[in-house]
Every structure is written in structure tokens, then in C-alpha cells.
């Protein structure tokens with residue numbers, strides 16, 4: 001096996017765009033997802049090393065001295081970070097010209113040719129589901145024999161045939177061993193999860209077809225392929241043994257509740273372990289399943305409501321009606337399951353009236369916390385193609401994040417004839433303000449601060465950051481907070497996946 005470095009490259013300061021973040025942007029409250037997509041191949045390559053530079057606050061200067069120790073480097077990239085990641089690749093190659101260097105991630109899976117043309121420092125791209133592709137590269141197999149690989153040969157770019165989709169998900173080794181070996185779990189924060197948290201995937205893919213959602217349309221596919229409950233629970237048992245300090249486990253599958261009976265079986269295993277856990281869900285889980293999950297330690301759902309307008313839900317192929325979402329929310333409130341609700345402004349069909357409807361819907365649903373995101377157009381998604389065809393992409397910038405000022409923070413990418421990108425951008429602030437600055441919500445949040453000294457400190461810090469950003473709303477160089485005072489990460493949202 002080649003000596004292999006798996007690297008989430010250094011990026012914009014505080015940029016959460018690594019191998020576990022569906023929505024790649026800098027959050028205004030420190031927020032990082034686990035680099036699980038890199039930990040999975042790392043677990044298949046003995047003696048490899050996983051370095052998560054943004055979460056460790058590592059600069060390129062910190063990474064370069066280690067690169068001489070490796071023969072192969074695998075970098076995870078994303079659409080917003082790709083230009084910067086290519087520069088990191090060039091610096092690594094300059095420091096170690098013998099290094100073989102490849103990129104993985106949704107962006108290069110969709111645009112392998114353009115990615116290889118962007119920099120001669122990138123030797124190969126492992127497309128789509130890349131775990132076993134990377135293992136074969138690390139084994140030193142000839143590139144022409146490796147499915148799913150794109151690379152340069154004799155001055156030409158060659159694309160090998162697709163790798164067969166993985167169906168036996170239990171073939172993926174546990175990632176918690178890599179977490180224990182290479183990560184500092186206290187580096188990982190998500191505002192709505194207890195700290196420290198730990199997340200894994202128990203399956204890949206989502207059967208829904210939301211037009212903006214990145215992973216199912218690029219890597220995971222539309223069949224929910226799952227690990228067996230025993231395989232998952234065993235990994236959780238080991239995670240608890242390795243990391244007794246973890247306060248909450250998170251199943252970051254696109255939609256963990258897509259297979260309710262399996263979710264219940266895993267929940268029973270978690271119940272026996274006696275650890276609190278949370279997951280992504282769609283707003284259509286039956287009451288009996290909700291109860292079974294709650295009775296076995298479920299604390300919180302991350303739920304993608306997206307919009308309070310029926311027509312927009314149809315436009316984006318959400319597959320959940322407003323009345324079903326209402327019933328689901330009522331059931332969760334009754335059972336004491338907390339909800340982090342996610343909403344998007346600027347989706348096709350959006351008007352000032354539909355924004356108003358969605359704000360009122362969010363107030364009515366009253367999730368514990370919310371996140372409001374700008375619709376993001378990632379290459380490889382239906383929304384991206386739709387925006388191109390209809391001329392909705394902004395003419396002045398194709399970027400998804402700001403390159404200067406609050407670099408790495410989200411920007412409004414869409415601009416409609418009847419609704420400008422400025423109006424969409426401003427709507428995020430208005431949404432947060434009207435959701436959180438209600439007497440009922442303020443009372444709830446204030447009450448929560450006094451539940452523990454740690455919660456008090458955390459909310460004060462996050463609150464200060466939120467106010468700072470609310471005050472800076474006039475500065476259009478800065479994006480709205482992708483995390484808010486109550487600790488909501490704008491994570492998991494758009495382009496994201498889950499419920």
C-alpha cells in the first residue's frame with residue numbers, strides 16, 4: 001500500500017466545506033462536520049493518515065512539512081473551494097514532486113474533465129462513490145485498470161468506466177477507528193447538537209428527488225442503501241467506548257427515517273446503549289415510529305421544511321405536503337422531540353408573498369431552532385441546470401461563496417426577473433429576525449440558557465455573534481449568518497440532504 005494522506009485542505013478561515021458538509025460555506029458560529037467521506041476510504045487503506053485542516057485551524061504552512069512523508073495524497077474538494085484547493089494541490093506537488101495527487105467529492109465527480117484541466121498538479125479524479133477506487137489507487141494498481149477513475153495519460157484525459165454502485169454497505173469499515181486515530185473530536189461543533197457530538201452515516205442515498213439537493217444527485221443516488229442495524233449498533237458501541245465524553249450521536253444519512261422499521265431497530269440498539277442521539281428526517285414519519293425512536297433516546301430531528309408555499313414544494317419536488325408536515329410537527333411536539341427546521345429562500349417560484357408565507361409557516365411550526373439558507377446552485381443538480389436554462393444565475397458572479405471580505409460565506413446565487421438577488425439575500429435576515437425576536441421564542445431561549453452553566457456560556461457567545469451579524473446586514477460583502485444565535489448551523493441545509 002502507498003503511504004497515503006487523506007486531506008481536507010486548508011481553506012477560507014473557518015470554512016466548513018470539507019468531506020462531510022453538504023452545504024459548503026463558512027459559518028459565523030464555529031461549525032464543523034466530521035470528514036466522514038474521507039474517513040471511509042482512510043479506513044480501507046492501512047497506515048494512512050486523515051488530516052482535517054480547517055477543523056484544526058491548519059494553514060498550508062502547517063500541512064506542507066508533512067507531505068514529504070507520503071506517496072499519495074487524496075484531497076476532498078467542493079464547488080466553492082475548488083479554485084483554492086487546486087492551489088493547495090500545486091503547493092503540495094511543489095513540496096513533493098513525486099507525490100501522486102487526486103481529488104474526490106461531488107464537484108469533481110460531476111466535472112472531472114474541467115477539474116483535471118484546471119491544474120496539472122491533479123493527477124487523477126476518483127468519481128462518484130470513491131472509497132474502493134482510492135483503495136485500488138493506494139494498492140498501486142495501474143490507472144487503466146481502476147473503475148471510476150479519470151486521469152491524464154499521454155497528454156490526454158481518460159475517463160475509465162463507472163464504478164459499480166456499492167450495495168453491500170457492510171463492506172464499508174467503521175469510521176470511528178479513524179476518528180480515534182486521527183481526529184480531535186472536540187474540534188467538531190454543530191450549534192443544535194450537544195458538544196462534543198459524533199456523527200456517522202448508516203447508509204447512503206435518498207429516495208426523494210429535491211431539485212436543489214447535492215449528494216443524492218451526484219454521489220449517493222436515489223436508492224437508500226443501508227448498513228445492517230447490527231453493523232451500525234456495533235460501531236456505536238465502539239464509539240461510546242472510545243469517546244466516553246461524547247454527549248450526543250448523530251446519524252447524518254440523507255434521510256435516516258426513510259426506512260422506518262430499520263430506524264426503529266437501530267433505535268432499540270441505541271436504547272440498550274443508553275446514549276442520546278439525533279438524525280436527519282423528512283416531515284412524514286409515522287407517529288408509531290416517532291414514539292419508538294423517542295422511547296429509545298432520540299433527542300432531535302433535523303427537518304427540511306424548505307418552504308411554506310405549496311407550489312414551491314411542488315416546484316422543488318419535495319414530496320411532502322404542508323398538511324403532512326403540520327401533523328408530523330404536532331406529533332414531535334407532543335412527544336417532546338426537538339426539531340431543527342431548515343428553510344430556503346430563493347427557490348423557483350419564490351416571490352415576496354411566498355417568503356411571507358414561509359416566515360408565517362415557520363412561526364406556526366415553531367421548531368426549537370431554525371436555519372434559513374439561500375438557494376444554492378451546485379453543478380450536478382437539477383436546480384443548477386434549471387437556472388442555467390432560464391438565465392437565473394447572477395450575471396455579475398457565478399460564485400456560491402464570497403471570495404473576499406467575509407470570505408467563504410454564502411452569497412445569493414440566483415436572480416429572478418421579479419425577485420432580485422438582493423431581495424433574496426435580505427429575506428434571510430428578515431426571516432431570522434421575525435422567527436427569533438418573538439416574545440414566545442425569546443422566553444424559550446432565555447429559559448434554556450439557565451438550564452446549565454455551559455449552555456449559558458454557549459448561548460451568550462452565539463447570541464453576541466448573531467447580533468454582530470444582524471448589525472452588519474447593511475454590509476452586502478458579508479453574508480447573513482449561516483448559523484444563528486441559538487446555535488443553529490446553516491449546515492445540513494440546501495444542497496444538503498435530509499428530510
Ligand code: SF4
Pocket residue numbers: 206207208209210213214216254255282304318496497498499
Ligand atoms: S433534501 Fe432531504 S429529502 Fe430531499 S433529496 Fe435531499 S436528503 Fe432527500
